[in-house]
Structure formats: structure tokens, C-alpha cells
Amino acid sequence: MAGLNEISIKKLYGVGEVRAAAYARMGIYTVEDLLFFFPRAYENRGDICLLGAARDDIKSAVLLTVATEPRGVRIRRGMDLLRFRAFDDSGSCIITFFNQNFLKDKFPIGSTFRFWGKVEREGRGFSMSSPAYEPYDEQKPLPSLYPVYRLTEGLSQKQIQKDIAAALLLAKERLEDHLPDSIRTRHSLCTLAFALRNIHEPEDYKSLAIAKRRLIFDEFFMFALGLATAQKAQRQKGAPRCVDNDVSTLLRRLPYSLTGAQLRTINDIRADMESDTPMRRIVVGDVGCGKTVCAAAAMYIAVRNGRQAALMAPTEILARQHYEDMAPLFAELGIECRLLVGATPASEKRRIKAALAAEDESRLDVVIGTHALISDGVEFAAPGLVVTDEQHRFGVAQRATLAEKSKSAHVLVMSATPIPRSLALVMYGDLDISKIDEMPPGRQRVDTFVVDDSYRARLDVFITKQCAAGGQVYIVCPAIEERECEDNEISLADITLFDRVAEKQPPLKAAEVYARELAERLPHLRVGLMHGRMSSAEKDAVMQSFSLGECQVLVSTTVIEVGVNVPNACLMIVENAERFGLSQLHQLRGRVGRGQRKSYCVLVSDAESESARRRLETMRTTYDGYLIAETDLSMRGPGDFVGNAGGGGIRQSGGVSFRLAGQCDDPELMGLATESARELVTVDATLADYPELRRAAAAMFKTDSSDIS
Numbered sequence: 001m002a003g004l005n006e007i008s009i010k011k012l013y014g015v016g017e018v019r020a021a022a023y024a025r026m027g028i029y030t031v032e033d034l035l036f037f038f039p040r041a042y043e044n045r046g047d048i049c050l051l052g053a054a055r056d057d058i059k060s061a062v063l064l065t066v067a068t069e070p071r072g073v074r075i076r077r078g079m080d081l082l083r084f085r086a087f088d089d090s091g092s093c094i095i096t097f098f099n100q101n102f103l104k105d106k107f108p109i110g111s112t113f114r115f116w117g118k119v120e121r122e123g124r125g126f127s128m129s130s131p132a133y134e135p136y137d138e139q140k141p142l143p144s145l146y147p148v149y150r151l152t153e154g155l156s157q158k159q160i161q162k163d164i165a166a167a168l169l170l171a172k173e174r175l176e177d178h179l180p181d182s183i184r185t186r187h188s189l190c191t192l193a194f195a196l197r198n199i200h201e202p203e204d205y206k207s208l209a210i211a212k213r214r215l216i217f218d219e220f221f222m223f224a225l226g227l228a229t230a231q232k233a234q235r236q237k238g239a240p241r242c243v244d245n246d247v248s249t250l251l252r253r254l255p256y257s258l259t260g261a262q263l264r265t266i267n268d269i270r271a272d273m274e275s276d277t278p279m280r281r282i283v284v285g286d287v288g289c290g291k292t293v294c295a296a297a298a299m300y301i302a303v304r305n306g307r308q309a310a311l312m313a314p315t316e317i318l319a320r321q322h323y324e325d326m327a328p329l330f331a332e333l334g335i336e337c338r339l340l341v342g343a344t345p346a347s348e349k350r351r352i353k354a355a356l357a358a359e360d361e362s363r364l365d366v367v368i369g370t371h372a373l374i375s376d377g378v379e380f381a382a383p384g385l386v387v388t389d390e391q392h393r394f395g396v397a398q399r400a401t402l403a404e405k406s407k408s409a410h411v412l413v414m415s416a417t418p419i420p421r422s423l424a425l426v427m428y429g430d431l432d433i434s435k436i437d438e439m440p441p442g443r444q445r446v447d448t449f450v451v452d453d454s455y456r457a458r459l460d461v462f463i464t465k466q467c468a469a470g471g472q473v474y475i476v477c478p479a480i481e482e483r484e485c486e487d488n489e490i491s492l493a494d495i496t497l498f499d500r501v502a503e504k505q506p507p508l509k510a511a512e513v514y515a516r517e518l519a520e521r522l523p524h525l526r527v528g529l530m531h532g533r534m535s536s537a538e539k540d541a542v543m544q545s546f547s548l549g550e551c552q553v554l555v556s557t558t559v560i561e562v563g564v565n566v567p568n569a570c571l572m573i574v575e576n577a578e579r580f581g582l583s584q585l586h587q588l589r590g591r592v593g594r595g596q597r598k599s600y601c602v603l604v605s606d607a608e609s610e611s612a613r614r615r616l617e618t619m620r621t622t623y624d625g626y627l628i629a630e631t632d633l634s635m636r637g638p639g640d641f642v643g644n645a646g647g648g649g650i651r652q653s654g655g656v657s658f659r660l661a662g663q664c665d666d667p668e669l670m671g672l673a674t675e676s677a678r679e680l681v682t683v684d685a686t687l688a689d690y691p692e693l694r695r696a697a698a699a700m701f702k703t704d705s706s707d708i709s
Helices: 017-024 031-035 101-106 157-174 181-186 192-200 205-234 248-252 260-274 291-304 316-332 346-357 396-405 421-427 453-468 511-521 536-547 582-589 610-621 625-636 669-683 691-700
Strands: 041-044 059-066 071-076 079-088 091-098 112-118 120-122 125-129 132-135 145-148 280-285 308-312 337-340 366-369 383-389 410-415 432-436 447-451 472-476 489-491 527-530 553-556 569-574 600-604
Touching: 031 157, 059 091, 079 101, 112 125, 145 157, 157 192, 181 669, 192 205, 205 669, 205 691, 248 291, 260 280, 260 291, 260 410, 260 432, 280 291, 291 308, 291 316, 291 383, 291 410, 291 432, 308 316, 316 337, 316 366, 316 536, 337 346, 421 669, 447 453, 447 610, 453 472, 453 569, 453 600, 511 527, 511 553, 527 536, 536 553, 569 582, 582 600, 582 610, 582 625, 600 610, 610 625
Parallel strands: 091 125, 280 410, 280 432, 308 366, 308 383, 337 366, 383 410, 447 600, 472 553, 472 569, 527 553, 569 600
Antiparallel strands: 041 145, 041 489, 059 079, 059 112, 071 079, 079 091, 112 132, 120 125
């Protein structure tokens, strides 16, 4: 019997070529893909109100009794209306359906329905157009939570819900729970069947929270399994021994002295590269702590020993920044360094690829680039070191791909996220860790303030003042568009066993609307916009404009959390600051204060909950990235450290598929999952007794299961 991962989506009733193509645009090809396409939010239809209390700007649930017989009216060719009147204790409502005369017998007089839609006032009465409806029976309570999915052209909510219902029915017969019963029982986890059913068709809020906990545990568990097996495979001997590791010549050419933490890190790297076991090390530290010079020292060591070095950055603009910083330094030392990015002209690409593969004196020593470095045709004649600027956490598969092109090379990863050591051992289990916990002297402190929306006019004046003095401003919003989540929807991210969803959140500020309104309020300023739905080329162009000073104010989502160095940026404003984790806010604050200008960070929040105010006060008074990270972990769990890929199953950069892990707010869950995975690998290193678990772990890393050995 074929597994759900082998059954095409087209096997579901009603899914033809057109709908399958729409699903394919969202990365859904099989029944298993569809089952793991989670809702982004839930309509709270259980919160029933009277007609008279319903708001006209959002959907509401009302319980109405049918008062008149539905009658059809043709208003023009191709347009029929079906209308009837229904009522509750607060008033009467005209219900209208368009071109749905087949519903005429669905609403007998005296029957009661729960209607869901927008209630509009019409004179002394009310109206609803094409609401969702369900017969109401006091003896059979209706579910309160209805899933809301991300859509693409050619798919509706109703179609997705229908197809998922069919997939769940099929899963009853074929779904295998890959988690061993002993692990599931020990950690009080529900079955996979219960989790999938309740994430899509929740019985109630508690069942949904239980389901989400199991699915998050699975993601951490699979990730830990992949890391454990990767670590086993990568620690084979055969790396080039770089015993000539004197870096004093390079350090003398620097215009500053290194901190003690930087020197310790370089010594860690030197010791690793002396061995014939490949280095697998990550350098972790705050923005501006000096990780790049440690990477430059490692690259210098590789070249001194007759080997090549490569540095891969996640964006073209960041790769160019590394190139502009390193190439002149290497040139002084007689080391050739070239840049290979998507925009590199084809003829130059051919020359660089040929120089990397050359076996003679024309061989290229150092190359810096983007994912172009792992494209076809890039081969290294004498690989020695691979450096990845790990801006997007969990880039395991891309590290592995680049390392595969330079077999047995030493690997160094840089991360700009200060992270608690306990969590780092989980997230980077395949890597040794060097922690840079000192900042270079002279780095100024960014004054931080917490204000509410009543300060809006004063903020506009402050923005104008900074720009008039030649500075630049970042403004970060949590959403791209308005109404990414309706006021009466519950975001999947807010579903928790701790009932935190009860805290009413202020409305989200949307970057697109904010940029437009700011440009209208301050027409004398040049305002730019950047968000995650833009292509890499579009984002690079906007960021380039900001770095060159052509744009004075950049309104953005958190895509600027890590990125290029703009020394002129002196003001960071974060809207809806309560929506961000402390470590994320610390990263955003690190985007300013990198030059000579006095810099500021303003956190704007109307949140009233005690936990939100306490977290923001921590940001206002604390500047130690590691202390902030520890506080964040204890208050919100590991979710903010792994990133939030949303509820739609979006694949994280680096090839690891995290759907829910970024929403984890249980401080213990990640550790429990990791401990369980490592115990299992200790007993059964090849997962021979767990073929389905082996397949699921391999699928998460986009590798063939035969690679797990």
C-alpha cells in the first residue's frame, strides 16, 4: 500500500489538472503535502453575538431564526438573488445569496442557523450577503474554530477545506505514526492522527493546542535526528592539515586591535584547521562584534597552506559588502579574491569558474559570493575552507551542498544571533561553538525608548530632524498588508497551552500602508519600502538605494533584521514591538549605531499586558545580547530563535522545512525533542528499525534517505 507521500494530490476526488497546478504553486504535490499544509489562522465562530452588537467592519457569528420563506428574484440576466428574513432578540436581518437558488429549501421557517459574515446596518434593520451557515442544534454544539488557509490563484478556502477533509479520510487507513510509542508516551504527546485532524478540524481550543504541541515536537525531533546523522557522516578524516597558521601578518595590517574574544576564536580556528578532521565550527556573536575578521583569518590560513577558501552570503548585497571589506586586505597580502553572484556577467562567471578549477598558478585563491557558489559548474581544485554567513538559521542543507563541492574542506559558519549555549547546542548540534561576547572599543550604545501611539506626531518630528541632519531611518512593521489576520481570527501562532491568546493584541501595522501614509505626512522625505514578498533582486535594489543614501527612510518588515552595514542609519523605529521576540528586537536595534552618529531605537507598542510591558522594559534597559537571549528563552521559549515560516509550510532558507517550530513558546519542548532524538540515534544509529522515521527525517533536510547512515 502506497504511503501518503506517494499519493498524488490528483487522486483526491475533484482535484484535476487545474487545481493540482494551483496546489503545485504552493509546493503541494502529494496527499502528505496537503495534510502538512497548516492553517494560518482560525475564524472564531464560537464567539456568537447579537445582530445589534455586531461590528460592520469584520465578520461576526450570529445565531438567527428563519422568519420568512426564501424567495428567488432575477434582477438581470445571469444574476439571481435568493432572500429571506431571520431574526434574534436584537433585530431582524435580510439574508441574501447570489446565484444560489438551489439553497431555497435549506432554510425552513422556524429553523435556527449560525451565520458567519459581515453584518451591515440597513435603516432600523440589518443585512448579510452570502454568509457561511450551519444548522444549529442545542444538543449538538457546533465547532468554534474554522481553519483559514493561505491562498493562491485558483484555490478557495472552501476547496482547500474540502480537499483536506478527503485527505484526512484517506489518512485514517494509511497514516503511519513515525514517532516511537515510548517517546510519545514519555512526553505526553498525542498521536499524529489526532494532531493532523485537530490542526485542520479542531474539536476545541485545547485539542488544537495539544495538536500543535505534537507537531512542533516532531519538527524539533526530526531536525535533531538530521543533525545527529549529519555530524556522524561529516566527522570523517581527510581534511587538509593547515599547520602554517601564523596570522600575525594579516593582523598587523588591520587598523584596530582585536578583542580577547576575537583572539580566542581565531585560536579555536587555528587548532581546528591543524587537524585532518574537518573543522565544523560556528562563530556566534552580536552584530558588530567582529566575526568577519575571524573568518578572514581562517581564509588566510587556508591560502597560506596552498588551499582555496570560499565565503557564501545569503544575499548579493551582503556578499558585495564582504568582498569590499576583504578584497583590499587580501590584495595587500598578495591573495587574489573574486566576487561570484547572480549578477556577475556570464563571461566573468566563466573566468572565475575556470580559475577555481585550475591546477596551475592561475588558480583562484579566494571567492566570495551568494548561492551562485553552489550552482552547477563551480568546482574547486584545492578546497580548504568554506565559510557561510549563516544569516538564515538552520542552513544545514546549503552548508552541506557547498561542502560537497569542496569535499573534506574545513567549514566555518557565522551567526549574528547571540544565543544561549543550551539552545546553541540544540540548534547547531553538528557544529562546535565559538562565542564572541565582547564588543570592539568605541562602539556606541543605542539609546532605547518605549512609547505608545500617542507619540506619533512627535515621532514624525524626530524622523524629520534626523534626516535633516543627514541621518537615515529604519521603520519596521510586523505585517506587509492590512488585515493579514482579521480582528476576530485567531492566528495559529497564538495557539498555546498557556492560554496567552486571551491577551488582546493591538492591530498590526502594515508596511505597505505605513510607507504610503508616511510619504503623505512627510512629503519632503524620500521613503522606500521593502518586504519579504519582493524578489531578491528587488530587495537588493531597495537596500542598495538606502545604503547609497538615495532613500532617507526605509519602511520594512523584518527582512532587514540582518543585512548590510549602513553607518549613516541612526534611528530604528519598531511598530507593534510587542509582536517581536527580544532577540529579534536586539537584532533590529543592531542595525543602527554602526557609524559616528548618535543613534536611537524607539519601540512603539499599545500592548497593555504585563508580560509584553515587562519584555519591552527589558529591551529598554538591557544591551547585553546574551542576557537578552537568555531572558527571551525563559519567557517565550525557543521559537524566536528558529524563525517563523508561517502556517503554510514554507520551506526555510537552507532546505529545512519548519512549519510551526518558529511558533514554539514552550522553553522545554525543544530540549525534550532533541534529547529524545539523540537517545534514539545512540541505540539505532541508522534508524534501521524505524524506516518511516528515517524517511521523514531525510525529507526534512531535502536529502535522500540513503544519506542517513
